[in-house]
Amino acid sequence: MRVNIFTSVLLILLLIPMSVAEEPDSLPASETYPEKIVKTLQGITFDSDYDNGSLQDVIEAGENVFNCTIYTEQGELGSSIYWFRFKMTSVAGRIITLNIYHSQNPLPVIRVNDGGWRRMTDAEAPSLSKLVLSFAADEDHAELAFFFPSGYDETYQQVGDLVRRCDMASTESIGLSYMGRSMWMATITDSHVADTNKHRIWMHSRTHAGEATGTHVMLGFLNLVTSNSPAGRYMRRHFIFNIVPLLNVDGVYLGYTRWDSQGIDPEQQWGNPSRIPETANLRAKVDEFMDGSHPIEVALNLHSTYINYADTFFYKHVYSSVTTAFEAIEQRYIDALDHATPLFDNLNPQTSQLHPYCYIESYFWNNWGESVMAMTHEGHFFHRLPDNLWITNEDYKDIGAAMAMALIEYFNLPPIGEESPPTSWMIY
Numbered sequence: 564m565r566v567n568i569f570t571s572v573l574l575i576l577l578l579i580p581m582s583v584a585e586e587p588d589s590l591p592a593s594e595t596y597p598e599k600i601v602k603t604l605q606g607i608t609f610d611s612d613y614d615n616g617s618l619q620d621v622i623e624a625g626e627n628v629f630n631c632t633i634y635t636e637q638g639e640l641g642s643s644i645y646w647f648r649f650k651m652t653s654v655a656g657r658i659i660t661l662n663i664y665h666s667q668n669p670l671p672v673i674r675v676n677d678g679g680w681r682r683m684t685d686a687e688a689p690s691l692s693k694l695v696l697s698f699a700a701d702e703d704h705a706e707l708a709f710f711f712p713s714g715y716d717e718t719y720q721q722v723g724d725l726v727r728r729c730d731m732a733s734t735e736s737i738g739l740s741y742m743g744r745s746m747w748m749a750t751i752t753d754s755h756v757a758d759t760n761k762h763r764i765w766m767h768s769r770t771h772a773g774e775a776t777g778t779h780v781m782l783g784f785l786n787l788v789t790s791n792s793p794a795g796r797y798m799r800r801h802f803i804f805n806i807v808p809l810l811n812v813d814g815v816y817l818g819y820t821r822w823d824s825q826g827i828d829p830e831q832q833w834g835n836p837s838r839i840p841e842t843a844n845l846r847a848k849v850d851e852f853m854d855g856s857h858p859i860e861v862a863l864n865l866h867s868t869y870i871n872y873a874d875t876f877f878y879k880h881v882y883s884s885v886t887t888a889f890e891a892i893e894q895r896y897i898d899a900l901d902h903a904t905p906l907f908d909n910l911n912p913q914t915s916q917l918h919p920y921c922y923i924e925s926y927f928w929n930n931w932g933e934s935v936m937a938m939t940h941e942g943h944f945f946h947r948l949p950d951n952l953w954i955t956n957e958d959y960k961d962i963g964a965a966m967a968m969a970l971i972e973y974f975n976l977p978p979i980g981e982e983s984p985p986t987s988w989m990i991y
């Protein structure tokens with residue numbers, strides 16, 4: 564009897580980890596995650612139980628009026644709250660009022676009948692805690708989100724589309740997340756050109772799950788460096804790009820605002836990533852490149868702030884945490900981006916004393932000093948330069964493309980179309 568029970572338990576223990584490892588997306592059911600709900604009220608189904616979805620609760624407050632609770636995420640550094648994303652079905656012909664908190668973004672986004680995402684209008688978002696949405700008779704369903712969203716599958720789908728169109732681009736797995744999701748890195752360079760004079764550029768985004776502006780910046784950057792245009796081909800001749808589209812893959816899937824699935828801040832684990840495999844996976848790739856013949860020279864870490872700034876910004880690390888010479892190196896890239904796009908004028912420059920060990924920038928500085936220009940860029944959810952319209956995902960893609968173009972000035976390379984004859988650096 565004891566032997567049989569032991570054998571059964573052993574078999575179960577042997578089988579369970581394999582099935583979990585092979586199907587990371589068949590993860591715990593929605594009841595495990597309070598922000599993943601499916602609820603039908605007055606014939607309308609509210610659904611947040613999918614990739615990147617998040618809504619903690621919805622209750623009736625009158626005919627076609629509902630009170631929505633968005634998820635407050637508890638982490639070891641405190642609580643965080645703003646991300647929401649959910650679908651509503653059977654909305655045709657109704658005027659629906661949602662009492663929902665969205666103070667960090669006055670005009671959230673909506674798509675109707677699977678159309679494109681757009682900002683809500685002032686009439687649709689009359690206050691920071693209310694949405695009033697009118698649906699025509701042929702508008703059966705809609706999806707709402709805090710900001711132009713891009714979930715786990717959606718992000719990899721878009722990255723995959725860009726990589727597949729370019730035969731100089733590839734992807735590789737860099738490991739698994741805490742919950743077992745795949746993490747990927749894209750590499751783009753012209754394999755017909757010797758690496759001798761190329762510069763290696765690192766970029767990663769979505770360390771904080773809700774900071775979706777970073778994904779759009781990354782996609783705009785990737786779009787340019789994989790494009791079959793003079794600029795795209797130029798970029799691939801002069802650079803090796805390593806882009807990690809998603810760090811906090813579990814948090815993005817779960818629809819979190821900031822922390823990872825363990826409630827840890829992945830951004831602050833670079834000194835010792837032993838608790839969090841996501842940061843450890845990125846650090847292992849960084850180490851591999853820094854040990855190689857073409858180490859990283861520029862590293863861009865993409866985030867979003869929820870504060871209403873006039874402009875996006877970089878955190879420039881200043882003396883005495885770094886040298887004044889390094890400050891000048893950082894400023895050279897900031898100025899180059901300013902010159903590359905009207906969407907960035909460095910109107911809100913931010914400086915910081917670099918933390919001695921927390922961040923990726925700390926890791927680069929401690930180990931490789933001035934040889935790696937590493938900075939964090941912060942998008943926001945408010946107005947864009949230069950015309951003060953509400954900023955969109957497409958604007959962030961333009962900023963991302965400009966981040967690639969800024970590398971030409973930063974490295975003092977010849978303008979596009981004015982290089983030496985290609986034969987001087989082609990491999991035959």
Ligand SMILES: [Zn+2]
Nearest residue numbers: 771774866867
């Ligand atoms: Zn962040």
